[in-house]
Amino acid sequence: MSMSRRDLLAAAGKFIILSGAAQEAMESATGDLAPDSKYRMAEHYWAMTIDINKCIGCGNCVKACAQENEVPKGFFRTWVERYEVSGDDLEHPRVDSPNGGMNGFPSIDKPADKAFFVSKLCNHCAHSPCVQSCPVGATFESPDGVVLVDQKYCVGCGYCIQACPYGCRYMHPTKHVADKCSLCYHRITKGLTTACCEVCPTGSRRLADLKDPKDPVHDFLRVNKIQVLKPEMATGAKVFYKDLDGSVR
Amino acid sequence: MNYAVWGRMVLYLLGHQTMRGKFDGAEHLVRLVVVAFVAVLLFFALRKVMVPSEFGKYGHFRPAALAEIASKAPVYAGRGACADCHDDVVKLKSEGKHANVACETCHGAASVHAADPDKQKPLLPDTKLLCPSCHEASTAKPSKFPQVVSSDHAGDAACGTCHKPHEPNKSPEDKS
Numbered sequence: 249m250s251m252s253r254r255d256l257l258a259a260a261g262k263f264i265i266l267s268g269a270a271q272e273a274m275e276s277a278t279g280d281l282a283p284d285s286k287y288r289m290a291e292h293y294w295a296m297t298i299d300i301n302k303c304i305g306c307g308n309c310v311k312a313c314a315q316e317n318e319v320p321k322g323f324f325r326t327w328v329e330r331y332e333v334s335g336d337d338l339e340h341p342r343v344d345s346p347n348g349g350m351n352g353f354p355s356i357d358k359p360a361d362k363a364f365f366v367s368k369l370c371n372h373c374a375h376s377p378c379v380q381s382c383p384v385g386a387t388f389e390s391p392d393g394v395v396l397v398d399q400k401y402c403v404g405c406g407y408c409i410q411a412c413p414y415g416c417r418y419m420h421p422t423k424h425v426a427d428k429c430s431l432c433y434h435r436i437t438k439g440l441t442t443a444c445c446e447v448c449p450t451g452s453r454r455l456a457d458l459k460d461p462k463d464p465v466h467d468f469l470r471v472n473k474i475q476v477l478k479p480e481m482a483t484g485a486k487v488f489y490k491d492l493d494g495s496v497r
Numbered sequence: 498m499n500y501a502v503w504g505r506m507v508l509y510l511l512g513h514q515t516m517r518g519k520f521d522g523a524e525h526l527v528r529l530v531v532v533a534f535v536a537v538l539l540f541f542a543l544r545k546v547m548v549p550s551e552f553g554k555y556g557h558f559r560p561a562a563l564a565e566i567a568s569k570a571p572v573y574a575g576r577g578a579c580a581d582c583h584d585d586v587v588k589l590k591s592e593g594k595h596a597n598v599a600c601e602t603c604h605g606a607a608s609v610h611a612a613d614p615d616k617q618k619p620l621l622p623d624t625k626l627l628c629p630s631c632h633e634a635s636t637a638k639p640s641k642f643p644q645v646v647s648s649d650h651a652g653d654a655a656c657g658t659c660h661k662p663h664e665p666n667k668s669p670e671d672k673s
Binding site: 438 | 549552555556557558559562563564565566567568569570571572573575576577595597598599601602606630631633635636637638639642
C-alpha cells in the first residue's frame with residue numbers, strides 16, 4: 249500500500265487528536281482517584297453547611313481537626329470566633345477566639361446586647377483567589393470541589409496566604425509550605441465525614457455533597473436564609489452559613 | 498517556509514549529496530535556523546523531564562497529589578466503627594438527647610482502638626470537666642441549648658454523680 253507523506257501526516261494527526269479526546273472524555277466521566285479506590289471524583293462536589301444557631305462554642309471541632317491533621321500548635325485549619333454586638337453598631341463587633349476556641353471561651357464580664365459563635369474554615373471556593381495566585385500549580389481545586397495543597401510541589405512563596413480573603417491558610421512552621429483545611433480529603437474519599445463534623449455535638453457543622461441528590465444540603469439551602477462569608481469578593485465560597493449575622497467579617 | 502525547506506536545510510548541513518550547492522552563500526542563515534530548531538527540541542525535551550507526568554490532567558496541578566493526600570490514614574474512626582462492637586451503648590444513646598453526639602466527641606480519637614482494641618483504650622473523661630465544656634452557661638450560646646452555671650448547679654460534685662451521659666434524659670431521681 250502506498251501512502252503519500254501528506255496522507256500519513258494527516259492520518260497521524262487525526263489519530264492523536266481523536267484518541268486524546270477520547271481519553272480526556274473517559275477521565276472526566278470516571279475520575280479515578282486510585283486503582284484500588286471505589287471513590288469517583290466525578291460523582292461528588294463537596295461543601296459544608298454551618299448552622300449559627302446550633303454552635304455552642306465548645307471547640308470540639310478545633311481539637312479534632314488539630315489531632316486529625318497534625319495541625320501545629322498556634323495554627324488553625326478551623327477555629328471558632330465569638331462575636332459580641334452592641335445595639336445597632338454592626339460595624340464594630342467585639343470578636344475573640346482564644347487559642348482558636350479550642351478550649352472553649354471565658355465568661356463575658358460585661359455582656360453585650362447580642363453574642364454568638366461563628367466557626368470558620370477554608371471556604372473551598374469554586375473561584376479561589378489562592379489557587380489563582382499560586383505560581384507553580386501547587387494549590388488547586390480538585391474536580392470534586394476541594395481546595396488542596398500539593399505539599400511536594402509547593403515552593404513556600406506564601407502568595408496564597410496573602411491572597412486568601414478569609415485568613416484560612418498558614419505557612420507550616422516546620423515543613424515551610426502552605427497548609428490549610430483539606431476538608432479531610434483523606435476521610436471523605438473513604439466515606440467518612442470530616443473530623444470536625446464527626447465530633448460536632450450539636451450538628452452545627454455538616455459536610456455536604458452537592459452532587460448527591462439525597463444529601464440534606466439541598467433542603468438546607470432551600471428552606472433557610474443562607475449566606476457565605478464575603479460574598480462581595482465573588483470567590484464562589486462553598487461554606488454555607490444559616491442565619492449569619494451582618495456583623496460577621 | 499514549509500517542511501521541505503527545513504528538510505533540505507538539514508540535509509545540506511549534513512552534507513547530503515542531493516543538497517550540495519543548494520544553499521551556497523547562505524550557510525550562516527542555515528546554521529542559525531538549525532540552532533533555533535535544536536533549541537526548540539531541547540526545550541520540549543527538558544519540559545518532558547521536568548514537568549511531572551500527567552500534569553494538567555484535571556487542571557493546573559499534579560494529579561498524583563490527589564491520591565497522595567487521600568492516602569493518609571484517618572485518626573478519628575467515625576461512629577460507624579464504634580457501633581460495630583458497642584451496639585449496646587449506641588442503642589442506649591440513640592434513645593436520648595445525646596443520640597447525635599458522636600462517641601469520639603467525648604471519648605477521643607479511636608482509630609487505633611478500632612483497629613486493635615487492646616492497643617489503646619479510649620478516654621474515660623472526668624464528667625466534672627467534660628460536661629461543662631458544652632453545658633456551662635454562656636450568653637453567646639443559643640438560648641434553647643440546655644446550660645447551667647455548674648458551680649451553682651452542682652457545687653464541687655462531678656456531673657456523673659447524678660447524670661448519665663449516655664442517657665441524659667433521665668432525671669437525677671431516676672438514677673439506679
